[in-house]
Every structure is written in C-alpha cells, then in structure tokens.
Amino acid sequence: MCIRDRDATIDKHAAPFDVDVICLSGAGFTSVDNEVAVISAGDVVRWPKHQLHCLWTEDSTMETIMVERHDG
Numbered sequence: 001m002c003i004r005d006r007d008a009t010i011d012k013h014a015a016p017f018d019v020d021v022i023c024l025s026g027a028g029f030t031s032v033d034n035e036v037a038v039i040s041a042g043d044v045v046r047w048p049k050h051q052l053h054c055l056w057t058e059d060s061t062m063e064t065i066m067v068e069r070h071d072g
Contacts, residue, residue: 006057006058006060006061007058008056008057008061009054009056009057010054010055011054012052012053012054013052013053013054014049014051014053015047015049015050015053015068017068017069017070018047018048018049019046019047019053019066019067019068020045020046020047020066020069021044021045021046021055021064021065021066022044022064022065022066023039023040023041023043023044023062023063024063025062025063026063027041027057027060027062028040028055028056028057028058028060029056029057030045030047030053030055031052031053031054031055032045032047032052032053033051033052034052039055039064
C-alpha cells in the first residue's frame with residue numbers, strides 16, 4: 001500500500017484478522033479505536049482483529065506493507 005498523495009487516507013474499518021503495518025518510507029498517522037500514533041519509516045504497528053483502524057497522511061507521503069496475520 002502506498003499513499004503517494006498528501007492528505008490521503010485509508011478509511012476507518014475493521015478486519016477479522018490482525019494486521020501488521022510496516023512503514024517503508026515517509027511518515028503519517030495511524031489510529032486504532034481512536035487512539036492516534038505517528039508512524040514513520042522503520043516503524044511497525046499491529047492492528048488487532050475486529051478493532052477499527054485507519055491510516056493517513058497530512059503534509060507527507062508514506063509507503064507501507066500490510067501483513068495479514070491469519071495465524072490466530
């Protein structure tokens with residue numbers, strides 16, 4: 001997943017599995033159940049299954065990989 005535009009977003013949603021978000025370059029923000037954190041190159045964030053989460057940028061762009069964890 002690559003957010004190439006400033007002020008881009010992945011809308012709030014939930015998933016039936018955990019997701020690891022790995023930021024490869026740039027910086028932005030993530031939210032899990034309305035708790036906001038900065039994410040930047042080198043950071044890894046876990047989105048727990050069944051919890052609302054989203055990802056967005058403001059004044060920068062960001063490139064990430066999302067790893068779906070179906071191992072329980």
